[in-house]
Amino acid sequence: MSRPVLVACSHGTSSEDGRRAIRALVEQVRAILPDVRVEESFVDVQQPEVADVVAEAAASVAVVVVPLLLSTGYHTRVDIARAVEPFPHAVAAPALGPHDLLALTLEERLREADVRRGDAIVLAAAGSSDPAAEVDVIAMAARLGELLGRPVSVGFAAGAEPRIGKAVETAREAGAERVVAASYVLAPGFFAEVIARSGADVVTSPLAPDLRMAALIAERYEAACAALTSPAR
Structure with a gap:
């Protein structure tokens, strides 16, 4: 069968x-x-x-x-x-x-981008008008933060707050040496371009393949x- x-x-x-x-x-x-x-x-x-x-x-x-x-x-x-x-x-x-394999993939993308201890990390997601999506992204940020042993904030390209640019600005105002946007998107495209324009000092690569x-x-x-x-x- x-x-x-x-x-x-x-x-x-x-x-x-x-x-x-x-x-x-x-x-x-x-x-x-x-x-x-x-x-x-x-x-x-x-x-x-x-x-x-x-x-x-x-x-x-x-x-x-x-x-x-x-x-x-x-x-x-x-x-x-x-x-x-x-x-x-x-x-x-x-x-x-959210899933631990996503956290591990994000961790590798951050390592590839040579993230430093003094950097602030913003999990940069596409966003959605569905509140469940925001809950999922916040949960994913918590998993990544636990894996990294450091705080991870969130920002959204659309549909939810804070927007990625604002999240980057907030992290910078809090005294971060650099702000890293951890791209929480699968592939290059519209949302990856929004993340790239967020004002972050470093933007990691999408997750796929x-x-x-x-x-x-x-x-x-x-x-x-x-x-x-x-x-x-």
Whole structure:
């Protein structure tokens, strides 16, 4: 019996660098799960749309949608939820964050940027009008701070406060030698550009592609598969 199709659903971007990064991440997932059919889909900007991919696959096989999204928000609660709702053998995994593998990836990006002890760190997230997204980002900042053994504040590109520029300004006014924006985005694109313009002294690279990110996606898939086949469904 074939395993459920993994529909990797990202936001979508007009950035060619961003598209390459997400494709590379999906290829890493395929390498980790060689016995699983992995399909790309999107909630905005790019095609194919997640609902279309789910509908096509669910006609013949079980489906697990894994959001390539870092926080809960409109796209997980509405777009992806609506895509799987009509099909009894389709299920959506939760957003990727918060998670310890994300904290480890952020830690490496900070190390690559040669962050110093006197630097202030702002976790720079895309943001959302959904309050659950803000809760997820704050929880992620707490995990990263625990891993680093130092405070990590938060800033948002849109949808929530404080905005990244304000968070950077606040950290600088508090006496930081430098302010580092830890990019809490998967790939280059609109939000990465907002972070780059935030006024931070250092801006880290986006998270994808990275084998830890691929392992996290595989973990979300396996957990959703277990839920899909549980007697409660």
